[in-house]
Amino acid sequence: KVQHSSAIKKKKGRRYCCGYPISIFFIVVNEFCERFSYYGMRAVLVLYFRYFLLWDDDLATSIYHAFVALCYLTPILGAIIADSWLGKFKTIIYLSIVYAIGQVTMAISTIHDITDANRDGTPDNFTFHIALSMLGLILIALGTGGIKPCVAAFGGDQFQEHQSRQLNTFFSVFYLCINAGSLLSTLITPLKSVASTLMVFIAGSGMYVKTDPEGNIMWSVCKCIGFAIKNRFRHRSSSYPKREHWMDWANEKYDKLLIAQIKMVLKVLFLYIPLPMFWTLFDQKGSRWTLQATTMSGDFVSILISTVNPILILTLVPIMDRLIFPLIQKCGLNFSPLKRMTVGMLFAAMAFVSAALVQIEIDKTLPNFPSSSESQLKVVNTYSTTLNVTISPNEHLLIESFGSSADYVTFDHQDITVSLNTNPVITKAFSLIKGGRQTLIIPSDPTVMRDFVLRHGEQWCEFSRKFGFGASYTFLIPSTVFSDDCESITEVEDMKPNSVHMALQIPQYFLITTGEVMFSVTGLQFSYSQAPKNMKSVLQAGWLCTNAVGNIIVLIVAELGKLPKQWAEYLLFASLLVAVSIIFSIMAYFYTYIDPAEIEAQVRKEQGLEPEEMEKETLEMEEKDEDQKNEQGVKQTKI
Ligand SMILES: CC(C)C[C@H](NC(=O)[C@@H](N)Cc1ccccc1)C(=O)O
Numbered sequence: 001k002v003q004h005s006s007a008i009k010k011k012k013g014r015r016y017c018c019g020y021p022i023s024i025f026f027i028v029v030n031e032f033c034e035r036f037s038y039y040g041m042r043a044v045l046v047l048y049f050r051y052f053l054l055w056d057d058d059l060a061t062s063i064y065h066a067f068v069a070l071c072y073l074t075p076i077l078g079a080i081i082a083d084s085w086l087g088k089f090k091t092i093i094y095l096s097i098v099y100a101i102g103q104v105t106m107a108i109s110t111i112h113d114i115t116d117a118n119r120d121g122t123p124d125n126f127t128f129h130i131a132l133s134m135l136g137l138i139l140i141a142l143g144t145g146g147i148k149p150c151v152a153a154f155g156g157d158q159f160q161e162h163q164s165r166q167l168n169t170f171f172s173v174f175y176l177c178i179n180a181g182s183l184l185s186t187l188i189t190p191l192k193s194v195a196s197t198l199m200v201f202i203a204g205s206g207m208y209v210k211t212d213p214e215g216n217i218m219w220s221v222c223k224c225i226g227f228a229i230k231n232r233f234r235h236r237s238s239s240y241p242k243r244e245h246w247m248d249w250a251n252e253k254y255d256k257l258l259i260a261q262i263k264m265v266l267k268v269l270f271l272y273i274p275l276p277m278f279w280t281l282f283d284q285k286g287s288r289w290t291l292q293a294t295t296m297s298g299d300f301v302s303i304l305i306s307t308v309n310p311i312l313i314l315t316l317v318p319i320m321d322r323l324i325f326p327l328i329q330k331c332g333l334n335f336s337p338l339k340r341m342t343v344g345m346l347f348a349a350m351a352f353v354s355a356a357l358v359q360i361e362i363d364k365t366l367p368n369f370p371s372s373s374e375s376q377l378k379v380v381n382t383y384s385t386t387l388n389v390t391i392s393p394n395e396h397l398l399i400e401s402f403g404s405s406a407d408y409v410t411f412d413h414q415d416i417t418v419s420l421n422t423n424p425v426i427t428k429a430f431s432l433i434k435g436g437r438q439t440l441i442i443p444s445d446p447t448v449m450r451d452f453v454l455r456h457g458e459q460w461c462e463f464s465r466k467f468g469f470g471a472s473y474t475f476l477i478p479s480t481v482f483s484d485d486c487e488s489i490t491e492v493e494d495m496k497p498n499s500v501h502m503a504l505q506i507p508q509y510f511l512i513t514t515g516e517v518m519f520s521v522t523g524l525q526f527s528y529s530q531a532p533k534n535m536k537s538v539l540q541a542g543w544l545c546t547n548a549v550g551n552i553i554v555l556i557v558a559e560l561g562k563l564p565k566q567w568a569e570y571l572l573f574a575s576l577l578v579a580v581s582i583i584f585s586i587m588a589y590f591y592t593y594i595d596p597a598e599i600e601a602q603v604r605k606e607q608g609l610e611p612e613e614m615e616k617e618t619l620e621m622e623e624k625d626e627d628q629k630n631e632q633g634v635k636q637t638k639i
Contacts, residue, residue, distance in 0.1 A: 015207055020166055021158040026204025028170075028177045030092075031151055033200060035181030037103065038144050042068075043186060052110060052123075053130060061287060065555045067137050068283070072548035074145025079541035081146070083534060084216040088154040089208060092147045096198045099143020106136030149540030156528040156536060158209050161597050164529070171525040172321050175517075179310035186307055217534055221262055224254045260603045261532040264596055268530050268539060271338075271587055272546050277580040278519055279550020280557070281348045281573050282512060285309065287554065289355060289505065292566070295362050297469050298502035308506070312513035320517050337526045338588035344519025345581035351511035352574035358508065359567035362500045368410070375432035376408035377416070380441045380492055382476050387442060388421040399442075402476050404492040408437055439474060439494065461486035471497035532596045 015022040045067070049060035082091040108114070109132035115125035123129050155174060159167045228250035235249070243249060247263050328335045370376045381387050381399040389397045389405075397405050414434060419427045420442065432438060463486035472495035478488045523543055531539035563569040 019163075020170070021207070021209070023158050023204050023207035023209070024155055024170055026200055026207070027151060027155040027158070028174055030201040030204075031155075031174055032177040032181040034096075034099075034144065034147070034151070035178045036185045037099075038071075038140075038185075039182035040185030040188075041103065041106065041140070048110065048133070052112070053126065053133070062555060065283075065287075065551050067141060069548045069551040069555070070138070070141040071145045072544045072551065074142050075149040075541035075544040076538075077142070078146030079149045079537035080218045082150045082153075082213065082537045084213055084218050087210060087213045088150040088157070088537060089205075089210045091150050092154065092201060093198070095143050095146035095150075096201065097143075098139055099147070100198065102136050102139025102141075102143055104136075105139060106133055109133035109136055145544070148544055149537045152524060153528060153531075153536035153540050154208070157211055167529070168525055169321070171528070172317050172521055175521045175524065176314060176317050179313040183307055183310035183314070211533065213534075218538065220254075220258060221265075221535075224250050224258055224262055227253055228259075256607060257600060257603045260599055261535060261596075264530065264532050264594060264599065265535050265539060265542075267591070267594075268527065269542050271584075271591055272542055274580045274584045274587070275341075275523070275546040276549035276553060277577050278345050278348055278515070279547045280553040281352055281577055282516065283547075283551050283554050284573070285509075285512065288566070288570075289508070292355065292359060292362065293502055293505060295366065295470055295498055296500050296502045296505070297498040308509045309513055309516075312510060313517065316513060316517045317521060320521075336593070337522045338591060339585075340518045340522040341526070342581050342585045342588060344515040344517070344522070345577055345584065347511050347515030347518060349574040349577040349581070351508045351515060352570045352577070354508040354511055355505075356567040356570035356574065358500065358504045359565075359570060361504065362498075363565070363567065365496065365499045367408070367495050370408075370410060370435055370437065372435040373412065375411050375414055375434055376437045377411065377432060378405055378408045378437070378439045378494060379418075380404040380439055380474060380476065382478075383420075383422075383442050389442075390419040390421075392417040392419075402478070402490045404474070441474075463489055469498045471495050530594060530596065532600060 046060050046064050049055045049063060050057070055063070078091060078095060081095075082088045085091075086094065109129050112121070112123040112129075115123045115128050117124050152171070152174060155170055156167060159170065225247070228247050231249040231252065232246055243251075245263060247259050247266070250259050325335060377391070379389055379391075379397060379399060381389075381401060381403055384401055386398065386400040389399055391397070391409065391411075395409055397409075399405055411432060414432045415429065416432060417427060417429045418440065419425060430440070459482045461482050471493060474492040474494055476490040476492060478490075480488055523546075524540075527539045527543040528536055563572065
């Protein structure tokens with residue numbers, strides 16, 4: 001009886017199970033459903049652009065990255081609404097409705113029948129579909145981005161100050177749910193998930209700890225910073241005594257507590273400056289690495305891209321949390337959050353080195369394409385005898401009947417003359433295409449030449465070939481093809497199939513995901529723990545913005561500054577991230593971890609607000625004792 005009552009307990013409106021507030025169950029399930037919907041839609045977005053709206057690869061990729069960037073910029077808006085106006089709970093509800101409207105709009109934009117008057121299977125009015133889908137995407141970005149910083153921070157709000165261990169576990173489970181949602185979305189259609197997201201969230205309504213918004217906090221922050229800068233400028237003469245921090249120049253007009261809170265937030269935001277570089281590398285999984293996979297052999301491209309990352313997250317997060325981090329701690333090493341994030345960056349850099357090594361292997365097997373000033377020619381002989389082919393001025397090829405030259409011959413000039421040792425000798429001049437590859441087929445001798453088809457009247461024959469990924473073939477079909485049941489068809493391989501197996505990409509996926517666990521999960525926890533109570537969502541939004549900036553860098557750098565060799569680009573990105581991680585580690589060295597609640601309490605005390613705080617503290621201490629008793633109860637149950 002005692003054990004049961006200690007495991008589930010109701011305290012001042014909060015219900016607990018095993019030391020965790022029950023309300024967080026609804027929050028993590030809500031995140032699972034939301035990510036399920038988001039990733040399910042995102043997975044087919046480029047295909048929708050490419051094959052429904054008929055955009056080219058470049059436009060489809062650019063709009064895709066722009067959409068992802070927007071999804072991570074809108075958190076700022078969500079955070080402002082939550083912290084200054086509606087509070088997190090209502091913001092999540094309202095923006096989820098916007099999100100659902102966006103998904104419906106997007107779904108409608110994919111129905112080609114709406115404008116397909118002539119019923120030919122393609123829309124007649126592309127402008128309508130483009131406008132509708134763009135509207136849908138903007139609403140989705142507003143919904144998904146707007147609620148994102150609120151959900152994580154709202155989850156954190158359910159814990160009390162002394163529950164830091166449980167809080168860290170919550171963020172890990174939260175991250176697991178993100179990835180479980182994205183993994184499942186590749187297997188099941190995500191249609192109804194936004195509605196479920198909302199329902200699950202509302203279901204927990206009675207159990208949440210809801211903190212009220214404290215007025216237009218963002219506006220106050222901006223005004224306070226503006227005043228501090230102006231005041232500092234007004235007192236720039238050396239006759240004025242220096243102040244400890246430039247924000248202290250706002251002391252004359254603004255509340256000490258607000259200034260202390262702004263200092264905390266600015267300190268963290270400053271630390272975020274180098275972080276987008278991590279996301280720049282991370283987000284190339286979906287672009288460069290996907291393209292790399294298409295030049296490799298193996299037929300699990302789509303599975304690899306959409307499932308390897310979440311599967312690895314689902315395995316690595318528990319391993320790190322339960323095994324690696326405690327082990328490092330046992331060895332007496334202080335693996336602080338910022339150190340973890342630095343190591344995470346180094347792992348991402350290693351992933352790119354691994355990608356570069358794989359690329360070098362791929363490059364060895366890739367055909368040698370002509371440069372813009374060169375031309376290439378392959379000669380195929382369908383003549384009945386072996387031919388001696390001379391291509392002016394000094395290229396001599398001996399090509400047997402129904403064979404071809406071993407590879408493409410490269411010329412640094414366009415005009416060639418081809419001579420065959422037939423009787424009489426045949427000579428013909430050709431002008432090749434610059435930068436192109438062409439095949440010259442020497443036709444059969446006129447005496448044996450006959451038109452043929454594979455299915456001709458009653459005659460037909462069947463043949464099957466397995467094509468290798470990335471290969472290109474020419475089939476030589478002799479006139480006797482029907483009499484020998486297609487046996488005489490000769491296959492000429494113009495381009496060899498890809499031979500570097502996709503499994504070679506697994507190390508780079510493993511490294512980048514290890515980096516993600518160290519960097520992203522820790523960053524999420526760090527952003528929450530270092531933020532003052534009324535600016536938790538704002539700092540979550542700042543954290544998500546580093547991802548948006550990373551995506552924008554991918555758009556700019558990867559699209560504009562293409563290096564001639566892909567492996568060199570991978571190495572460039574890896575070195576950039578190593579350089580950035582060194583800068584970050586120096587910044588992290590000078591960062592002192594804070595307890596925002598403690599600082600706030602101290603400032604309040606200085607302002608003469610002790611009695612109220614003392615009361616609160618006493619209450620919290622009581623709760624802490626009660627929680628400890630609960631935990632002991634749970635431990636006893638386990639024993
Ligand atoms: C910026 C966010 C913290 C990113 C987070 N993403 C992930 O957790 C990814 N591992 C999910 C994923 C799934 C499939 C393919 C690529 C990435 C999020 O979505 O919140």
